[in-house]
Amino acid sequence: VEAVIEEGATIINLPDTVGYALPNEYGEIFRRVRDGARGGKTVAYSAHCHNDLGLAVANSLAAIENGASQIEVTVNGVGERTGNCALEELVMALSTRGDMLRAETGITAEKLYEVSRLVSGAMHFPIAFNKPVVGRNAFQHESGIHQDGLLKDRSTYEIMDPEKLGIPRSMIVLGKHSGRHALKDRLARYGVRLEGAEMESLYDTFKEAADRQKVVSDDQLLQMVSSTLGKPAQVYELAEAQVISGTGSSRVAAVTLRQLSEQTEATYSSVADGPVQAVISAISQGISSDIRFGDLELHSLSSGEDAHAEAAVTVEKAGKIFRGTAVHQDIVMAAGLAYVAACNSALMSV
Template identity: 60%
Template structure:
């Protein structure tokens, strides 16, 4: 029977701890609603004791976001627990997530407490939290650098006091996949009461192994994985939600697992988090990066044009990813160039195509990507014709510190050969210039972005010819 993996999202807590990633309460609420639409099972909206803003964000998300479990984060300290309990009071479903260091390096240099003292604190604080919340998640921090004997003792004490979810974190991203999976196996086998609780994985990405370690934990029997959108988080970040979810979705049969995530919301949520945190997404980032579903190599382009699955294991459209599959550059072949030219409704003879290919390669060697307007210019040279229906000959803009901006432009209709001047006004110089340009076009244009897209170019050519 396929195992259901619960997705615990900590973008708004652990993700926000990345330097420079701070979010306002309003931004957190918007992102939390996106996460609910995405289908995550648990949202950890923040650290309530850390600031009034974080407390308010957790409180409002508990009140306004429905259909998910809300988690209050706390150290094993009464004041933290009280704040987390108060902040999540209005949630439809809630849990308390409590953490306490377990490794010798943390106990000796950070907490400066003995193992006996730490076990006593864990027991007392879990028992205290249990008075208010039924579902308590306990995390022995830096578990992967804690020896088995003490880790077993600490987890066993937590279960005895009422913890219902045991999260075993790789806090510093130290573990290898085989080590992390085996640790869960040993815990489940040797800790009394382990059959009565859920187990969770929380991996950091310091060695680039967060997703691999999380998958190893799933194979070992874990039913919850803690993730962040875009893999944001302290240092090198956390296990990436989109990477983990699509690894499970794509290799569902091999992993015998599934999630409740709605893939069509992945890209939108990724973009929302990236903009809110002002964290750009790397071009080669799996799933949501700009290049994740784009291809320049001629061999790849040829295969994709014949059958998408030759070089793509996921369907980007199903993830809500808008993309132009083929990027024209120096590695592109004849098939891809011909395909793009055909998209403009232009048919070339074999001789013309060969001439275009030579010109294209010369241009592509000088720059990274050949844009559509440059390709059309090359085609125009090849067939000895101007293919763009209109040419902007001249443009002038008059601007100032207040009032409307004014612009004038001269445009040539390449179908009729007529050249004419136009003027326009707007709130800004670009809007004024667009207002002038629109007067020359025999159809509605609502934005420069629309004008630049392939569909609009095709339509402009057709309508210009008809007129």
């Protein structure tokens, strides 16, 4: 280190190339070099950490606490073996715990989620559900106690605001542990308000469904509401979808949309490179043109030949983001139902 400083080096990188160091050890290396090396206080320091023991971010923070002013990071922590220090995790650690770490990055937090998704898609590298900051579960809660606390005061269980990270807010997962408060909150997203006997009847139906399956999707919930009220609770319903697929370059989809308030049906068709794209394009023809398709996530809820897919779709209307979910054994139908649910959310939003 002394030799390269004498030769004019201005930045000294002290890497943990195999991800072996513990935070206190790694931080101590920076302190000792900075204080003990000749010319050590005249240069800047950089950290390069690998995540083999899951400590890349922790080690990078230890380096910052001991004088490092440059951290080598990657989006989503991608890198050799188990990866490097994750950009989004480091940025939010410094932002959230600025009271202790006293360091800033100048990075626009609102772009973190967008960049994360962009890199994930470009690399065909899925983001783990439980990944901090940008993972699907990072801001989701199923426990009834947690849901109730969040709806009363978000800071109860939420140390970061997902909306400030550009993440569509979907913190409530409707499952068997969800309570009435969470159910009312989801219904309010669709402009539906139930009280008394109607709410109790819906809640009983919801609990029966939630006990049978992992989650209750928005599409299923709106069907329950329609059954409880004895009248349509949504604007549109996907009555039928057919897709012709083959080894050719194009897929042909035909969908029938039911406009429930007007009690009309119409069929639309589309040609696209993939079956999901064809179905989404066909549905878009029959729904308000000021709704823009945003993003689609598909996940398997189980394994085996009878596995069901869960789809989550986001759409944009008037600058606001709306989300819809659906579960179906056919992944194309799941995507189509989720898209219609998201559009219903946008159209019914109050």
